[in-house]
Amino acid sequence: MKYAFSFLAVITLIVIAGLGSQVQGMQYLFGVALPYLAILVFAGGFIYRVVQWAKSPVPFSIQTTCGQAASLDFIKQSRLECPNTTAEVVARMILEIFTFRSLFRNTKSEIHDGPKITYESSKWLWVFSLMFHYSFLLIILRHMRLFLNPAPFWMDWIEFGDGIFQFGAPNVYITDATILIGLVYLFGRRITNRHVRYISLINDFFPLVLIFGIAVTGILMRYFLRTDIDIVTIKRLAVGLVTFSPVIGTKIGAIFYIHLFLVSTLLVYFPFSKLMHLGGVFLSPTRNMKNDCRAVRHINPWNDPEIKPHSYAGYEDDFREFMVEAGIPVDKELPAEKG
Amino acid sequence: MAVPKLEQLSKSVVQGPSLATGAIPTRDWMDIPVVFKEGNYAYPAKKDKVEYLNSQKGLHFPNARVWSPEDDDWKLPENWKEIILSGLKERLEKFRSLKIFMDCCVRCGACADKCHFFLGTGDPKNMPVLRAELLRSVYRNDFTLAGKIMGKMAGAREMTVGVLKEWFMYSYQCTECRRCSVFCPYGIDTAEVTMMLRELLHLVGIGINWILEPASNSNRTGNHMGLQPHTFKDNVDFLADDVENLTGIKINHTFNRKGAEVLFITPSADVFAEPGLYTAMGYLLMFEAIGLDYTWSTYASEGGNFGLFTNNETMKKLNAKMYAEAKRLGVKYIIGGECGHMWRVLHQYMDTMNGPADFLEVPVSPITGTVFNNAASTKMIHISEFTADLIKHGKLKLDKSRNSHVKATYHDSCNPARAMGLMDEPRFILDHVVDWVEMPENTIREQTFCCGSGTGLNTDEIMELRMRSGLPRANAVKYVQEKKGVNMLSCVCAIDRATLTSLMNYWNPDVRVCGVSELVGNALVIDGETRGDLEDGLRTML
Numbered sequence: 049m050k051y052a053f054s055f056l057a058v059i060t061l062i063v064i065a066g067l068g069s070q071v072q073g074m075q076y077l078f079g080v081a082l083p084y085l086a087i088l089v090f091a092g093g094f095i096y097r098v099v100q101w102a103k104s105p106v107p108f109s110i111q112t113t114c115g116q117a118a119s120l121d122f123i124k125q126s127r128l129e130c131p132n133t134t135a136e137v138v139a140r141m142i143l144e145i146f147t148f149r150s151l152f153r154n155t156k157s158e159i160h161d162g163p164k165i166t167y168e169s170s171k172w173l174w175v176f177s178l179m180f181h182y183s184f185l186l187i188i189l190r191h192m193r194l195f196l197n198p199a200p201f202w203m204d205w206i207e208f209g210d211g212i213f214q215f216g217a218p219n220v221y222i223t224d225a226t227i228l229i230g231l232v233y234l235f236g237r238r239i240t241n242r243h244v245r246y247i248s249l250i251n252d253f254f255p256l257v258l259i260f261g262i263a264v265t266g267i268l269m270r271y272f273l274r275t276d277i278d279i280v281t282i283k284r285l286a287v288g289l290v291t292f293s294p295v296i297g298t299k300i301g302a303i304f305y306i307h308l309f310l311v312s313t314l315l316v317y318f319p320f321s322k323l324m325h326l327g328g329v330f331l332s333p334t335r336n337m338k339n340d341c342r343a344v345r346h347i348n349p350w351n352d353p354e355i356k357p358h359s360y361a362g363y364e365d366d367f368r369e370f371m372v373e374a375g376i377p378v379d380k381e382l383p384a385e386k387g
Numbered sequence: 388m389a390v391p392k393l394e395q396l397s398k399s400v401v402q403g404p405s406l407a408t409g410a411i412p413t414r415d416w417m418d419i420p421v422v423f424k425e426g427n428y429a430y431p432a433k434k435d436k437v438e439y440l441n442s443q444k445g446l447h448f449p450n451a452r453v454w455s456p457e458d459d460d461w462k463l464p465e466n467w468k469e470i471i472l473s474g475l476k477e478r479l480e481k482f483r484s485l486k487i488f489m490d491c492c493v494r495c496g497a498c499a500d501k502c503h504f505f506l507g508t509g510d511p512k513n514m515p516v517l518r519a520e521l522l523r524s525v526y527r528n529d530f531t532l533a534g535k536i537m538g539k540m541a542g543a544r545e546m547t548v549g550v551l552k553e554w555f556m557y558s559y560q561c562t563e564c565r566r567c568s569v570f571c572p573y574g575i576d577t578a579e580v581t582m583m584l585r586e587l588l589h590l591v592g593i594g595i596n597w598i599l600e601p602a603s604n605s606n607r608t609g610n611h612m613g614l615q616p617h618t619f620k621d622n623v624d625f626l627a628d629d630v631e632n633l634t635g636i637k638i639n640h641t642f643n644r645k646g647a648e649v650l651f652i653t654p655s656a657d658v659f660a661e662p663g664l665y666t667a668m669g670y671l672l673m674f675e676a677i678g679l680d681y682t683w684s685t686y687a688s689e690g691g692n693f694g695l696f697t698n699n700e701t702m703k704k705l706n707a708k709m710y711a712e713a714k715r716l717g718v719k720y721i722i723g724g725e726c727g728h729m730w731r732v733l734h735q736y737m738d739t740m741n742g743p744a745d746f747l748e749v750p751v752s753p754i755t756g757t758v759f760n761n762a763a764s765t766k767m768i769h770i771s772e773f774t775a776d777l778i779k780h781g782k783l784k785l786d787k788s789r790n791s792h793v794k795a796t797y798h799d800s801c802n803p804a805r806a807m808g809l810m811d812e813p814r815f816i817l818d819h820v821v822d823w824v825e826m827p828e829n830t831i832r833e834q835t836f837c838c839g840s841g842t843g844l845n846t847d848e849i850m851e852l853r854m855r856s857g858l859p860r861a862n863a864v865k866y867v868q869e870k871k872g873v874n875m876l877s878c879v880c881a882i883d884r885a886t887l888t889s890l891m892n893y894w895n896p897d898v899r900v901c902g903v904s905e906l907v908g909n910a911l912v913i914d915g916e917t918r919g920d921l922e923d924g925l926r927t928m929l
Contacts, residue, residue: 101483104479104485107481109736112805114569114833115832115833123812154497155501157500157506159506165506237496246406246511252494324491328573332484332487332574332575342733342763343763345764356704357711358443366607367608367616367617374621375620376643377643
């Protein structure tokens with residue numbers, strides 16, 4: 049039901065943009081006003097969320113050590129899994145953010161008769177997540193051609209690499225296929241993997257379906273509905289948007305407005321959703337802290353100096369007689385016996 | 388409640404209808420209420436223990452009362468909901484980890500089958516992600532825009548008594564072992580979530596006795612067992628006598644001695660209960676062999692810290708004794724014995740909470756001259772670091788054949804492995820004292836499985852749960868027992884020594900449990916010794 053709802057929501061969005069953009073005068077809303085609003089909400093929301101996170105301190109040094117720590121000189125430190133210098137932490141974070149290091153460790157466990165528990169390497173999630181994220185990134189970078197005039201030099205490299213198979217006309221981009229494959233896998237496992245199925249929320253299906261909608265409308269525009277689309281007019285609109293002088297041309301079909309509206313929805317949805325893992329992964333204390341907490345004191349800004357131990361004096365008062373009798377040294381001797 | 392027979396439980400974990408074995412519950416998890424019955428919960432804290440802790444300066448344990456999880460009415464304070472929500476707000480402001488971990492989870496499920504509680508019980512709410520959702524759903528409802536607008540559709544739900552009961556159930560079916568955090572692509576650490584849940588529950592007077600009684604004992608007497616100074620001394624003296632009887636080496640140990648070079652602190656279980664006793668005998672023997680100038684303390688006679696399982700204030704207060712005692716005695720630095728959660732506190736919290744220890748010196752081994760720069764600020768080193776260094780410099784005379792009755796394997800305790808990175812020091816020691824083998828790679832080092840009874844869950848009334856959650860560990864031991872003839876499970880954790888013993892007795896009856904220092908003690912050759920052939924090492928009955 050949760051995924052059905054997500055489809056319904058995205059279909060509704062498509063219908064709104066498809067019909068709405070055909071109403072005279074509404075092109076401005078879908079082509080200019082909503083994109084501006086979406087960018088504002090995205091940027092403002094993203095910054096707000098990161099600032100909100102940063103406002104809370106990291107009171108304790110809680111890194112997760114995934115390898116041998118730096119200790120004695122004859123013990124080999126695992127510098128990437130258990131970093132104790134800033135450079136090593138940066139390297140660990142790069143591995144985490146750019147190669148999804150932790151996901152690479154994934155295993156699948158099964159319980160067999162005996163009982164016997166087995167663990168086998170399970171890298172599919174890692175493979176398809178990487179495929180999805182990198183495809184998405186490259187597609188976003190490719191789209192920069194629309195906004196930048198002249199297009200920067202690296203644009204040609206990306207487009208050359210992405211279209212290296214050189215078939216179809218226009219030349220088919222690999223990322224257009226791989227983002228769809230990635231999305232279908234990520235969606236499919238939410239239905240078929242029993243653990244994930246049970247925990248999935250609408251919040252998990254909706255962004256997948258939404259991005260799927262964006263990818264499909266984009267692909268339709270590039271490969272199938274080209275007669276509807278005048279790329280020059282679209283580029284003029286895009287450049288106009290970034291230079292704050294947007295011009296709505298007449299030769300733009302509904303499919304473009306649908307695509308743009310879905311993108312706007314994604315931008316607005318982003319800061320209020322789990323998609324903020326993009327920002328959060330940088331700030332995760334278990335990954336971005338040095339394992340040097342016995343060598344360098346970590347400061348907790350709200351450490352309460354008033355919390356003191358049950359005092360030794362109080363302890364000795366409680367047990368002095370026993371201590372003296374047992375020959376344990378005391379700070380204060382027993383009072384001399386009377387009489 | 389009686390623990391089920393081995394055959395029964397062996398079948399149940401494989402064939403019982405659970406998410407781990409393939410059955411998907413038909414109802415949404417939010418619609419499944421928790422049911423408490425004898426055997427599935429640890430007993431609530433006794434009223435007088437809670438009152439005692441609440442009376443201590445700096446601690447806050449309000450709403451002490453007699454209550455039972457099985458009752459419908461938990462006698463919560465009237466404004467319990469307000470207490471919980473304002474407590475959550477306060478913690479969101481104090482802990483960035485909590486905020487990030489509430490916001491970033493994408494429910495990818497990578498953590499799901501990494502949890503020993505999930506593998507052993509198949510209960511969906513024991514998947515780390517769902518354990519966190521128990522709190523996250525409430526967080527969404529009251530602290531996020533999406534949750535406020537979309538409500539249940541966005542995975543939000545209102546804080547109710549039912550939710551509170553669920554928190555109690557599942558925050559005490561997590562041992563804060565952090566295995567899930569190794570696999571999470573955002574490093575989300577369920578231990579942080581469980582800690583917050585437990586802190587919040589204490590605000591409305593909900594806690595378990597197995598944690599709060601040791602915590603209050605530790606505050607007053609210095610140790611969990613509540614051993615008073617003379618009894619603590621008697622116990623250590625007794626062990627020293629045993630060592631002398633076995634080896635002919637007279638142990639010259641002292642208590643509360645001012646001016647000693649080193650203060651030695653270990654979990655009190657080591658001087659109190661088998662098989663920890665033999666580990667303690669190992670410490671005594673090794674310190675004697677090298678002539679270390681050290682003292683025990685009866686005031687700081689507990690290495691463990693059940694405050695870690697309670698709230699950060701209690702952790703700080705209990706831990707503070709170590710530095711206070713080191714300062715009072717005027718020692719140069721502290722050596723800590725083998726313990727898991729103790730070392731999480733010492734490595735990741737002590738200096739922050741109770742430092743700076745500027746009255747101590749950077750630890751230097753008096754025997755080898757090695758400077759322990761990795762502890763330059765805390766001034767506290769792990770016995771395995773100290774011992775490994777001695778061995779490396781050839782300062783211990785070791786005869787491996789004295790452990791020929793042992794074929795060992797090594798269990799990485801959760802905290803030294805994942806919250807400290809202490810993995811190869813104990814292995815280096817083992818290489819020199821015993822014939823040993825590793826367990827399968829997905830069950831060791833940073834992927835090690837918890838004993839199933841950490842964070843104060845080593846209480847007998849939940850024995851079935853413990854045997855279930857310990858199954859992944861027991862299973863890995865069984866593998867090396869069958870393939871490699873392992874008969875000893877070594878570790879560097881006092882809770883492990885107790886809990887793994889129960890676990891082995893249940894799943895793998897022929898495997899015993901020991902501390903690494905016991906194996907060192909067994910293998911030590913000391914000038915002037917008169918030991919005969921100790922066929923069972925320090926455990927030999929004379």
